[in-house]
Amino acid sequence: MISQNRRHFLKLAGMAGVGLAHFGVGQTNADGQDEEKVTNKVTVGHAVATLEDGSTLATPFWRVESGKDGPSLLALAAQHGNEIHGAEVARRLKDVCARRLVAGSVWLVPMANLPAIRVRRHSVDLGPEQPGRFSKGHNMQQAWPGNPEGNNTERVAYALDQAVVRHCSHGVDIHCWNEFWAAETLAVTGHEPSKRLGEVTGTRFISHSPFRPPAGKVSSISQLMHVRGGGTIAMELSGQYQMNERQVEIGLKSMVNIAKALGMIEGDPEPVEGGQVERTRENSHEVVAPCAGIFMPGLQKGTTATLIPDDFVEQGQPLGHITRESDLALVPVPAPVSGYLWQLNACHGQVCDASLPAQHPYVEEGVRLALIVTRST
Numbered sequence: 001m002i003s004q005n006r007r008h009f010l011k012l013a014g015m016a017g018v019g020l021a022h023f024g025v026g027q028t029n030a031d032g033q034d035e036e037k038v039t040n041k042v043t044v045g046h047a048v049a050t051l052e053d054g055s056t057l058a059t060p061f062w063r064v065e066s067g068k069d070g071p072s073l074l075a076l077a078a079q080h081g082n083e084i085h086g087a088e089v090a091r092r093l094k095d096v097c098a099r100r101l102v103a104g105s106v107w108l109v110p111m112a113n114l115p116a117i118r119v120r121r122h123s124v125d126l127g128p129e130q131p132g133r134f135s136k137g138h139n140m141q142q143a144w145p146g147n148p149e150g151n152n153t154e155r156v157a158y159a160l161d162q163a164v165v166r167h168c169s170h171g172v173d174i175h176c177w178n179e180f181w182a183a184e185t186l187a188v189t190g191h192e193p194s195k196r197l198g199e200v201t202g203t204r205f206i207s208h209s210p211f212r213p214p215a216g217k218v219s220s221i222s223q224l225m226h227v228r229g230g231g232t233i234a235m236e237l238s239g240q241y242q243m244n245e246r247q248v249e250i251g252l253k254s255m256v257n258i259a260k261a262l263g264m265i266e267g268d269p270e271p272v273e274g275g276q277v278e279r280t281r282e283n284s285h286e287v288v289a290p291c292a293g294i295f296m297p298g299l300q301k302g303t304t305a306t307l308i309p310d311d312f313v314e315q316g317q318p319l320g321h322i323t324r325e326s327d328l329a330l331v332p333v334p335a336p337v338s339g340y341l342w343q344l345n346a347c348h349g350q351v352c353d354a355s356l357p358a359q360h361p362y363v364e365e366g367v368r369l370a371l372i373v374t375r376s377t
């Protein structure tokens, strides 16, 4: 049953390439942007890997061609099978580029790691409650540039590199971390081709790490593109396993801004409302649970909506409260500083991206409940 569906899916994806460009225009008209008549060529290709058992796995991707010289921009989504927002980001970006790409080409891989997606886990070899670090050699993020004679994950990576990655001058590696953490751009400093990408993303938070050439063997896609002279950043959207419209919008805005910054789409990148916040050790303020009990998050100011990571909180504003387990007293948890919530709720044992109990609101005294990032001044 499942394999029939798979075959059916691949067939559909393959056929979709024929008429996609025209579909793109139809959707544009529905959005009320009929004045934009540019129709770029959209094709569906497949990166075909031969697996260990001799069968083949075809990973589909979109390519949008402007027909003019320019950068070749890659969006690679769902290297980790539970991190799926980027798949929808890629789909929407395909439509945007179909009508607005004016230079270069865009390569979109919405489901980079199909074997992991099919088991709905970070990596294909993981079992229940096992986060990515339990994988034994199947973490695609560390499998680049792949190996046609390696394990299946390395074979899929190799096929993707041959069919897609090696053709790209710039790339965005789209991941998602747990929903208790806000979306963040992971940018690199000291690497000129990557610099512009990190300056225009649509996430509230950004963090920087210095560029380091790989000491030994290349393992990540960023390293792979860097040694070839390309520019890359990674993006972590917020939340796994489920689609969230806001996160998809953040991802799409980031990609469109990057395409604009590279001169591939006309117009200026749209800045994040209120400005992007760089997260550093110095401006991160930890809030720990004052007692043991059940934590209930507070409300966004003046609304009935629950606070979520990304929200701005003012000093003294309730982040929530704990119902203390010893005497049922209500213990408030106020924000110690004004700033943006990077984390809200405790991720127990660092496994909340694979375990439901790890997302449970029971907190021990002293665990980190929230992280507030203030603006660096």
Ligand SMILES: [Zn+2]
Pocket: 079, 080, 083, 175, 176
């Ligand atoms: Zn990931």
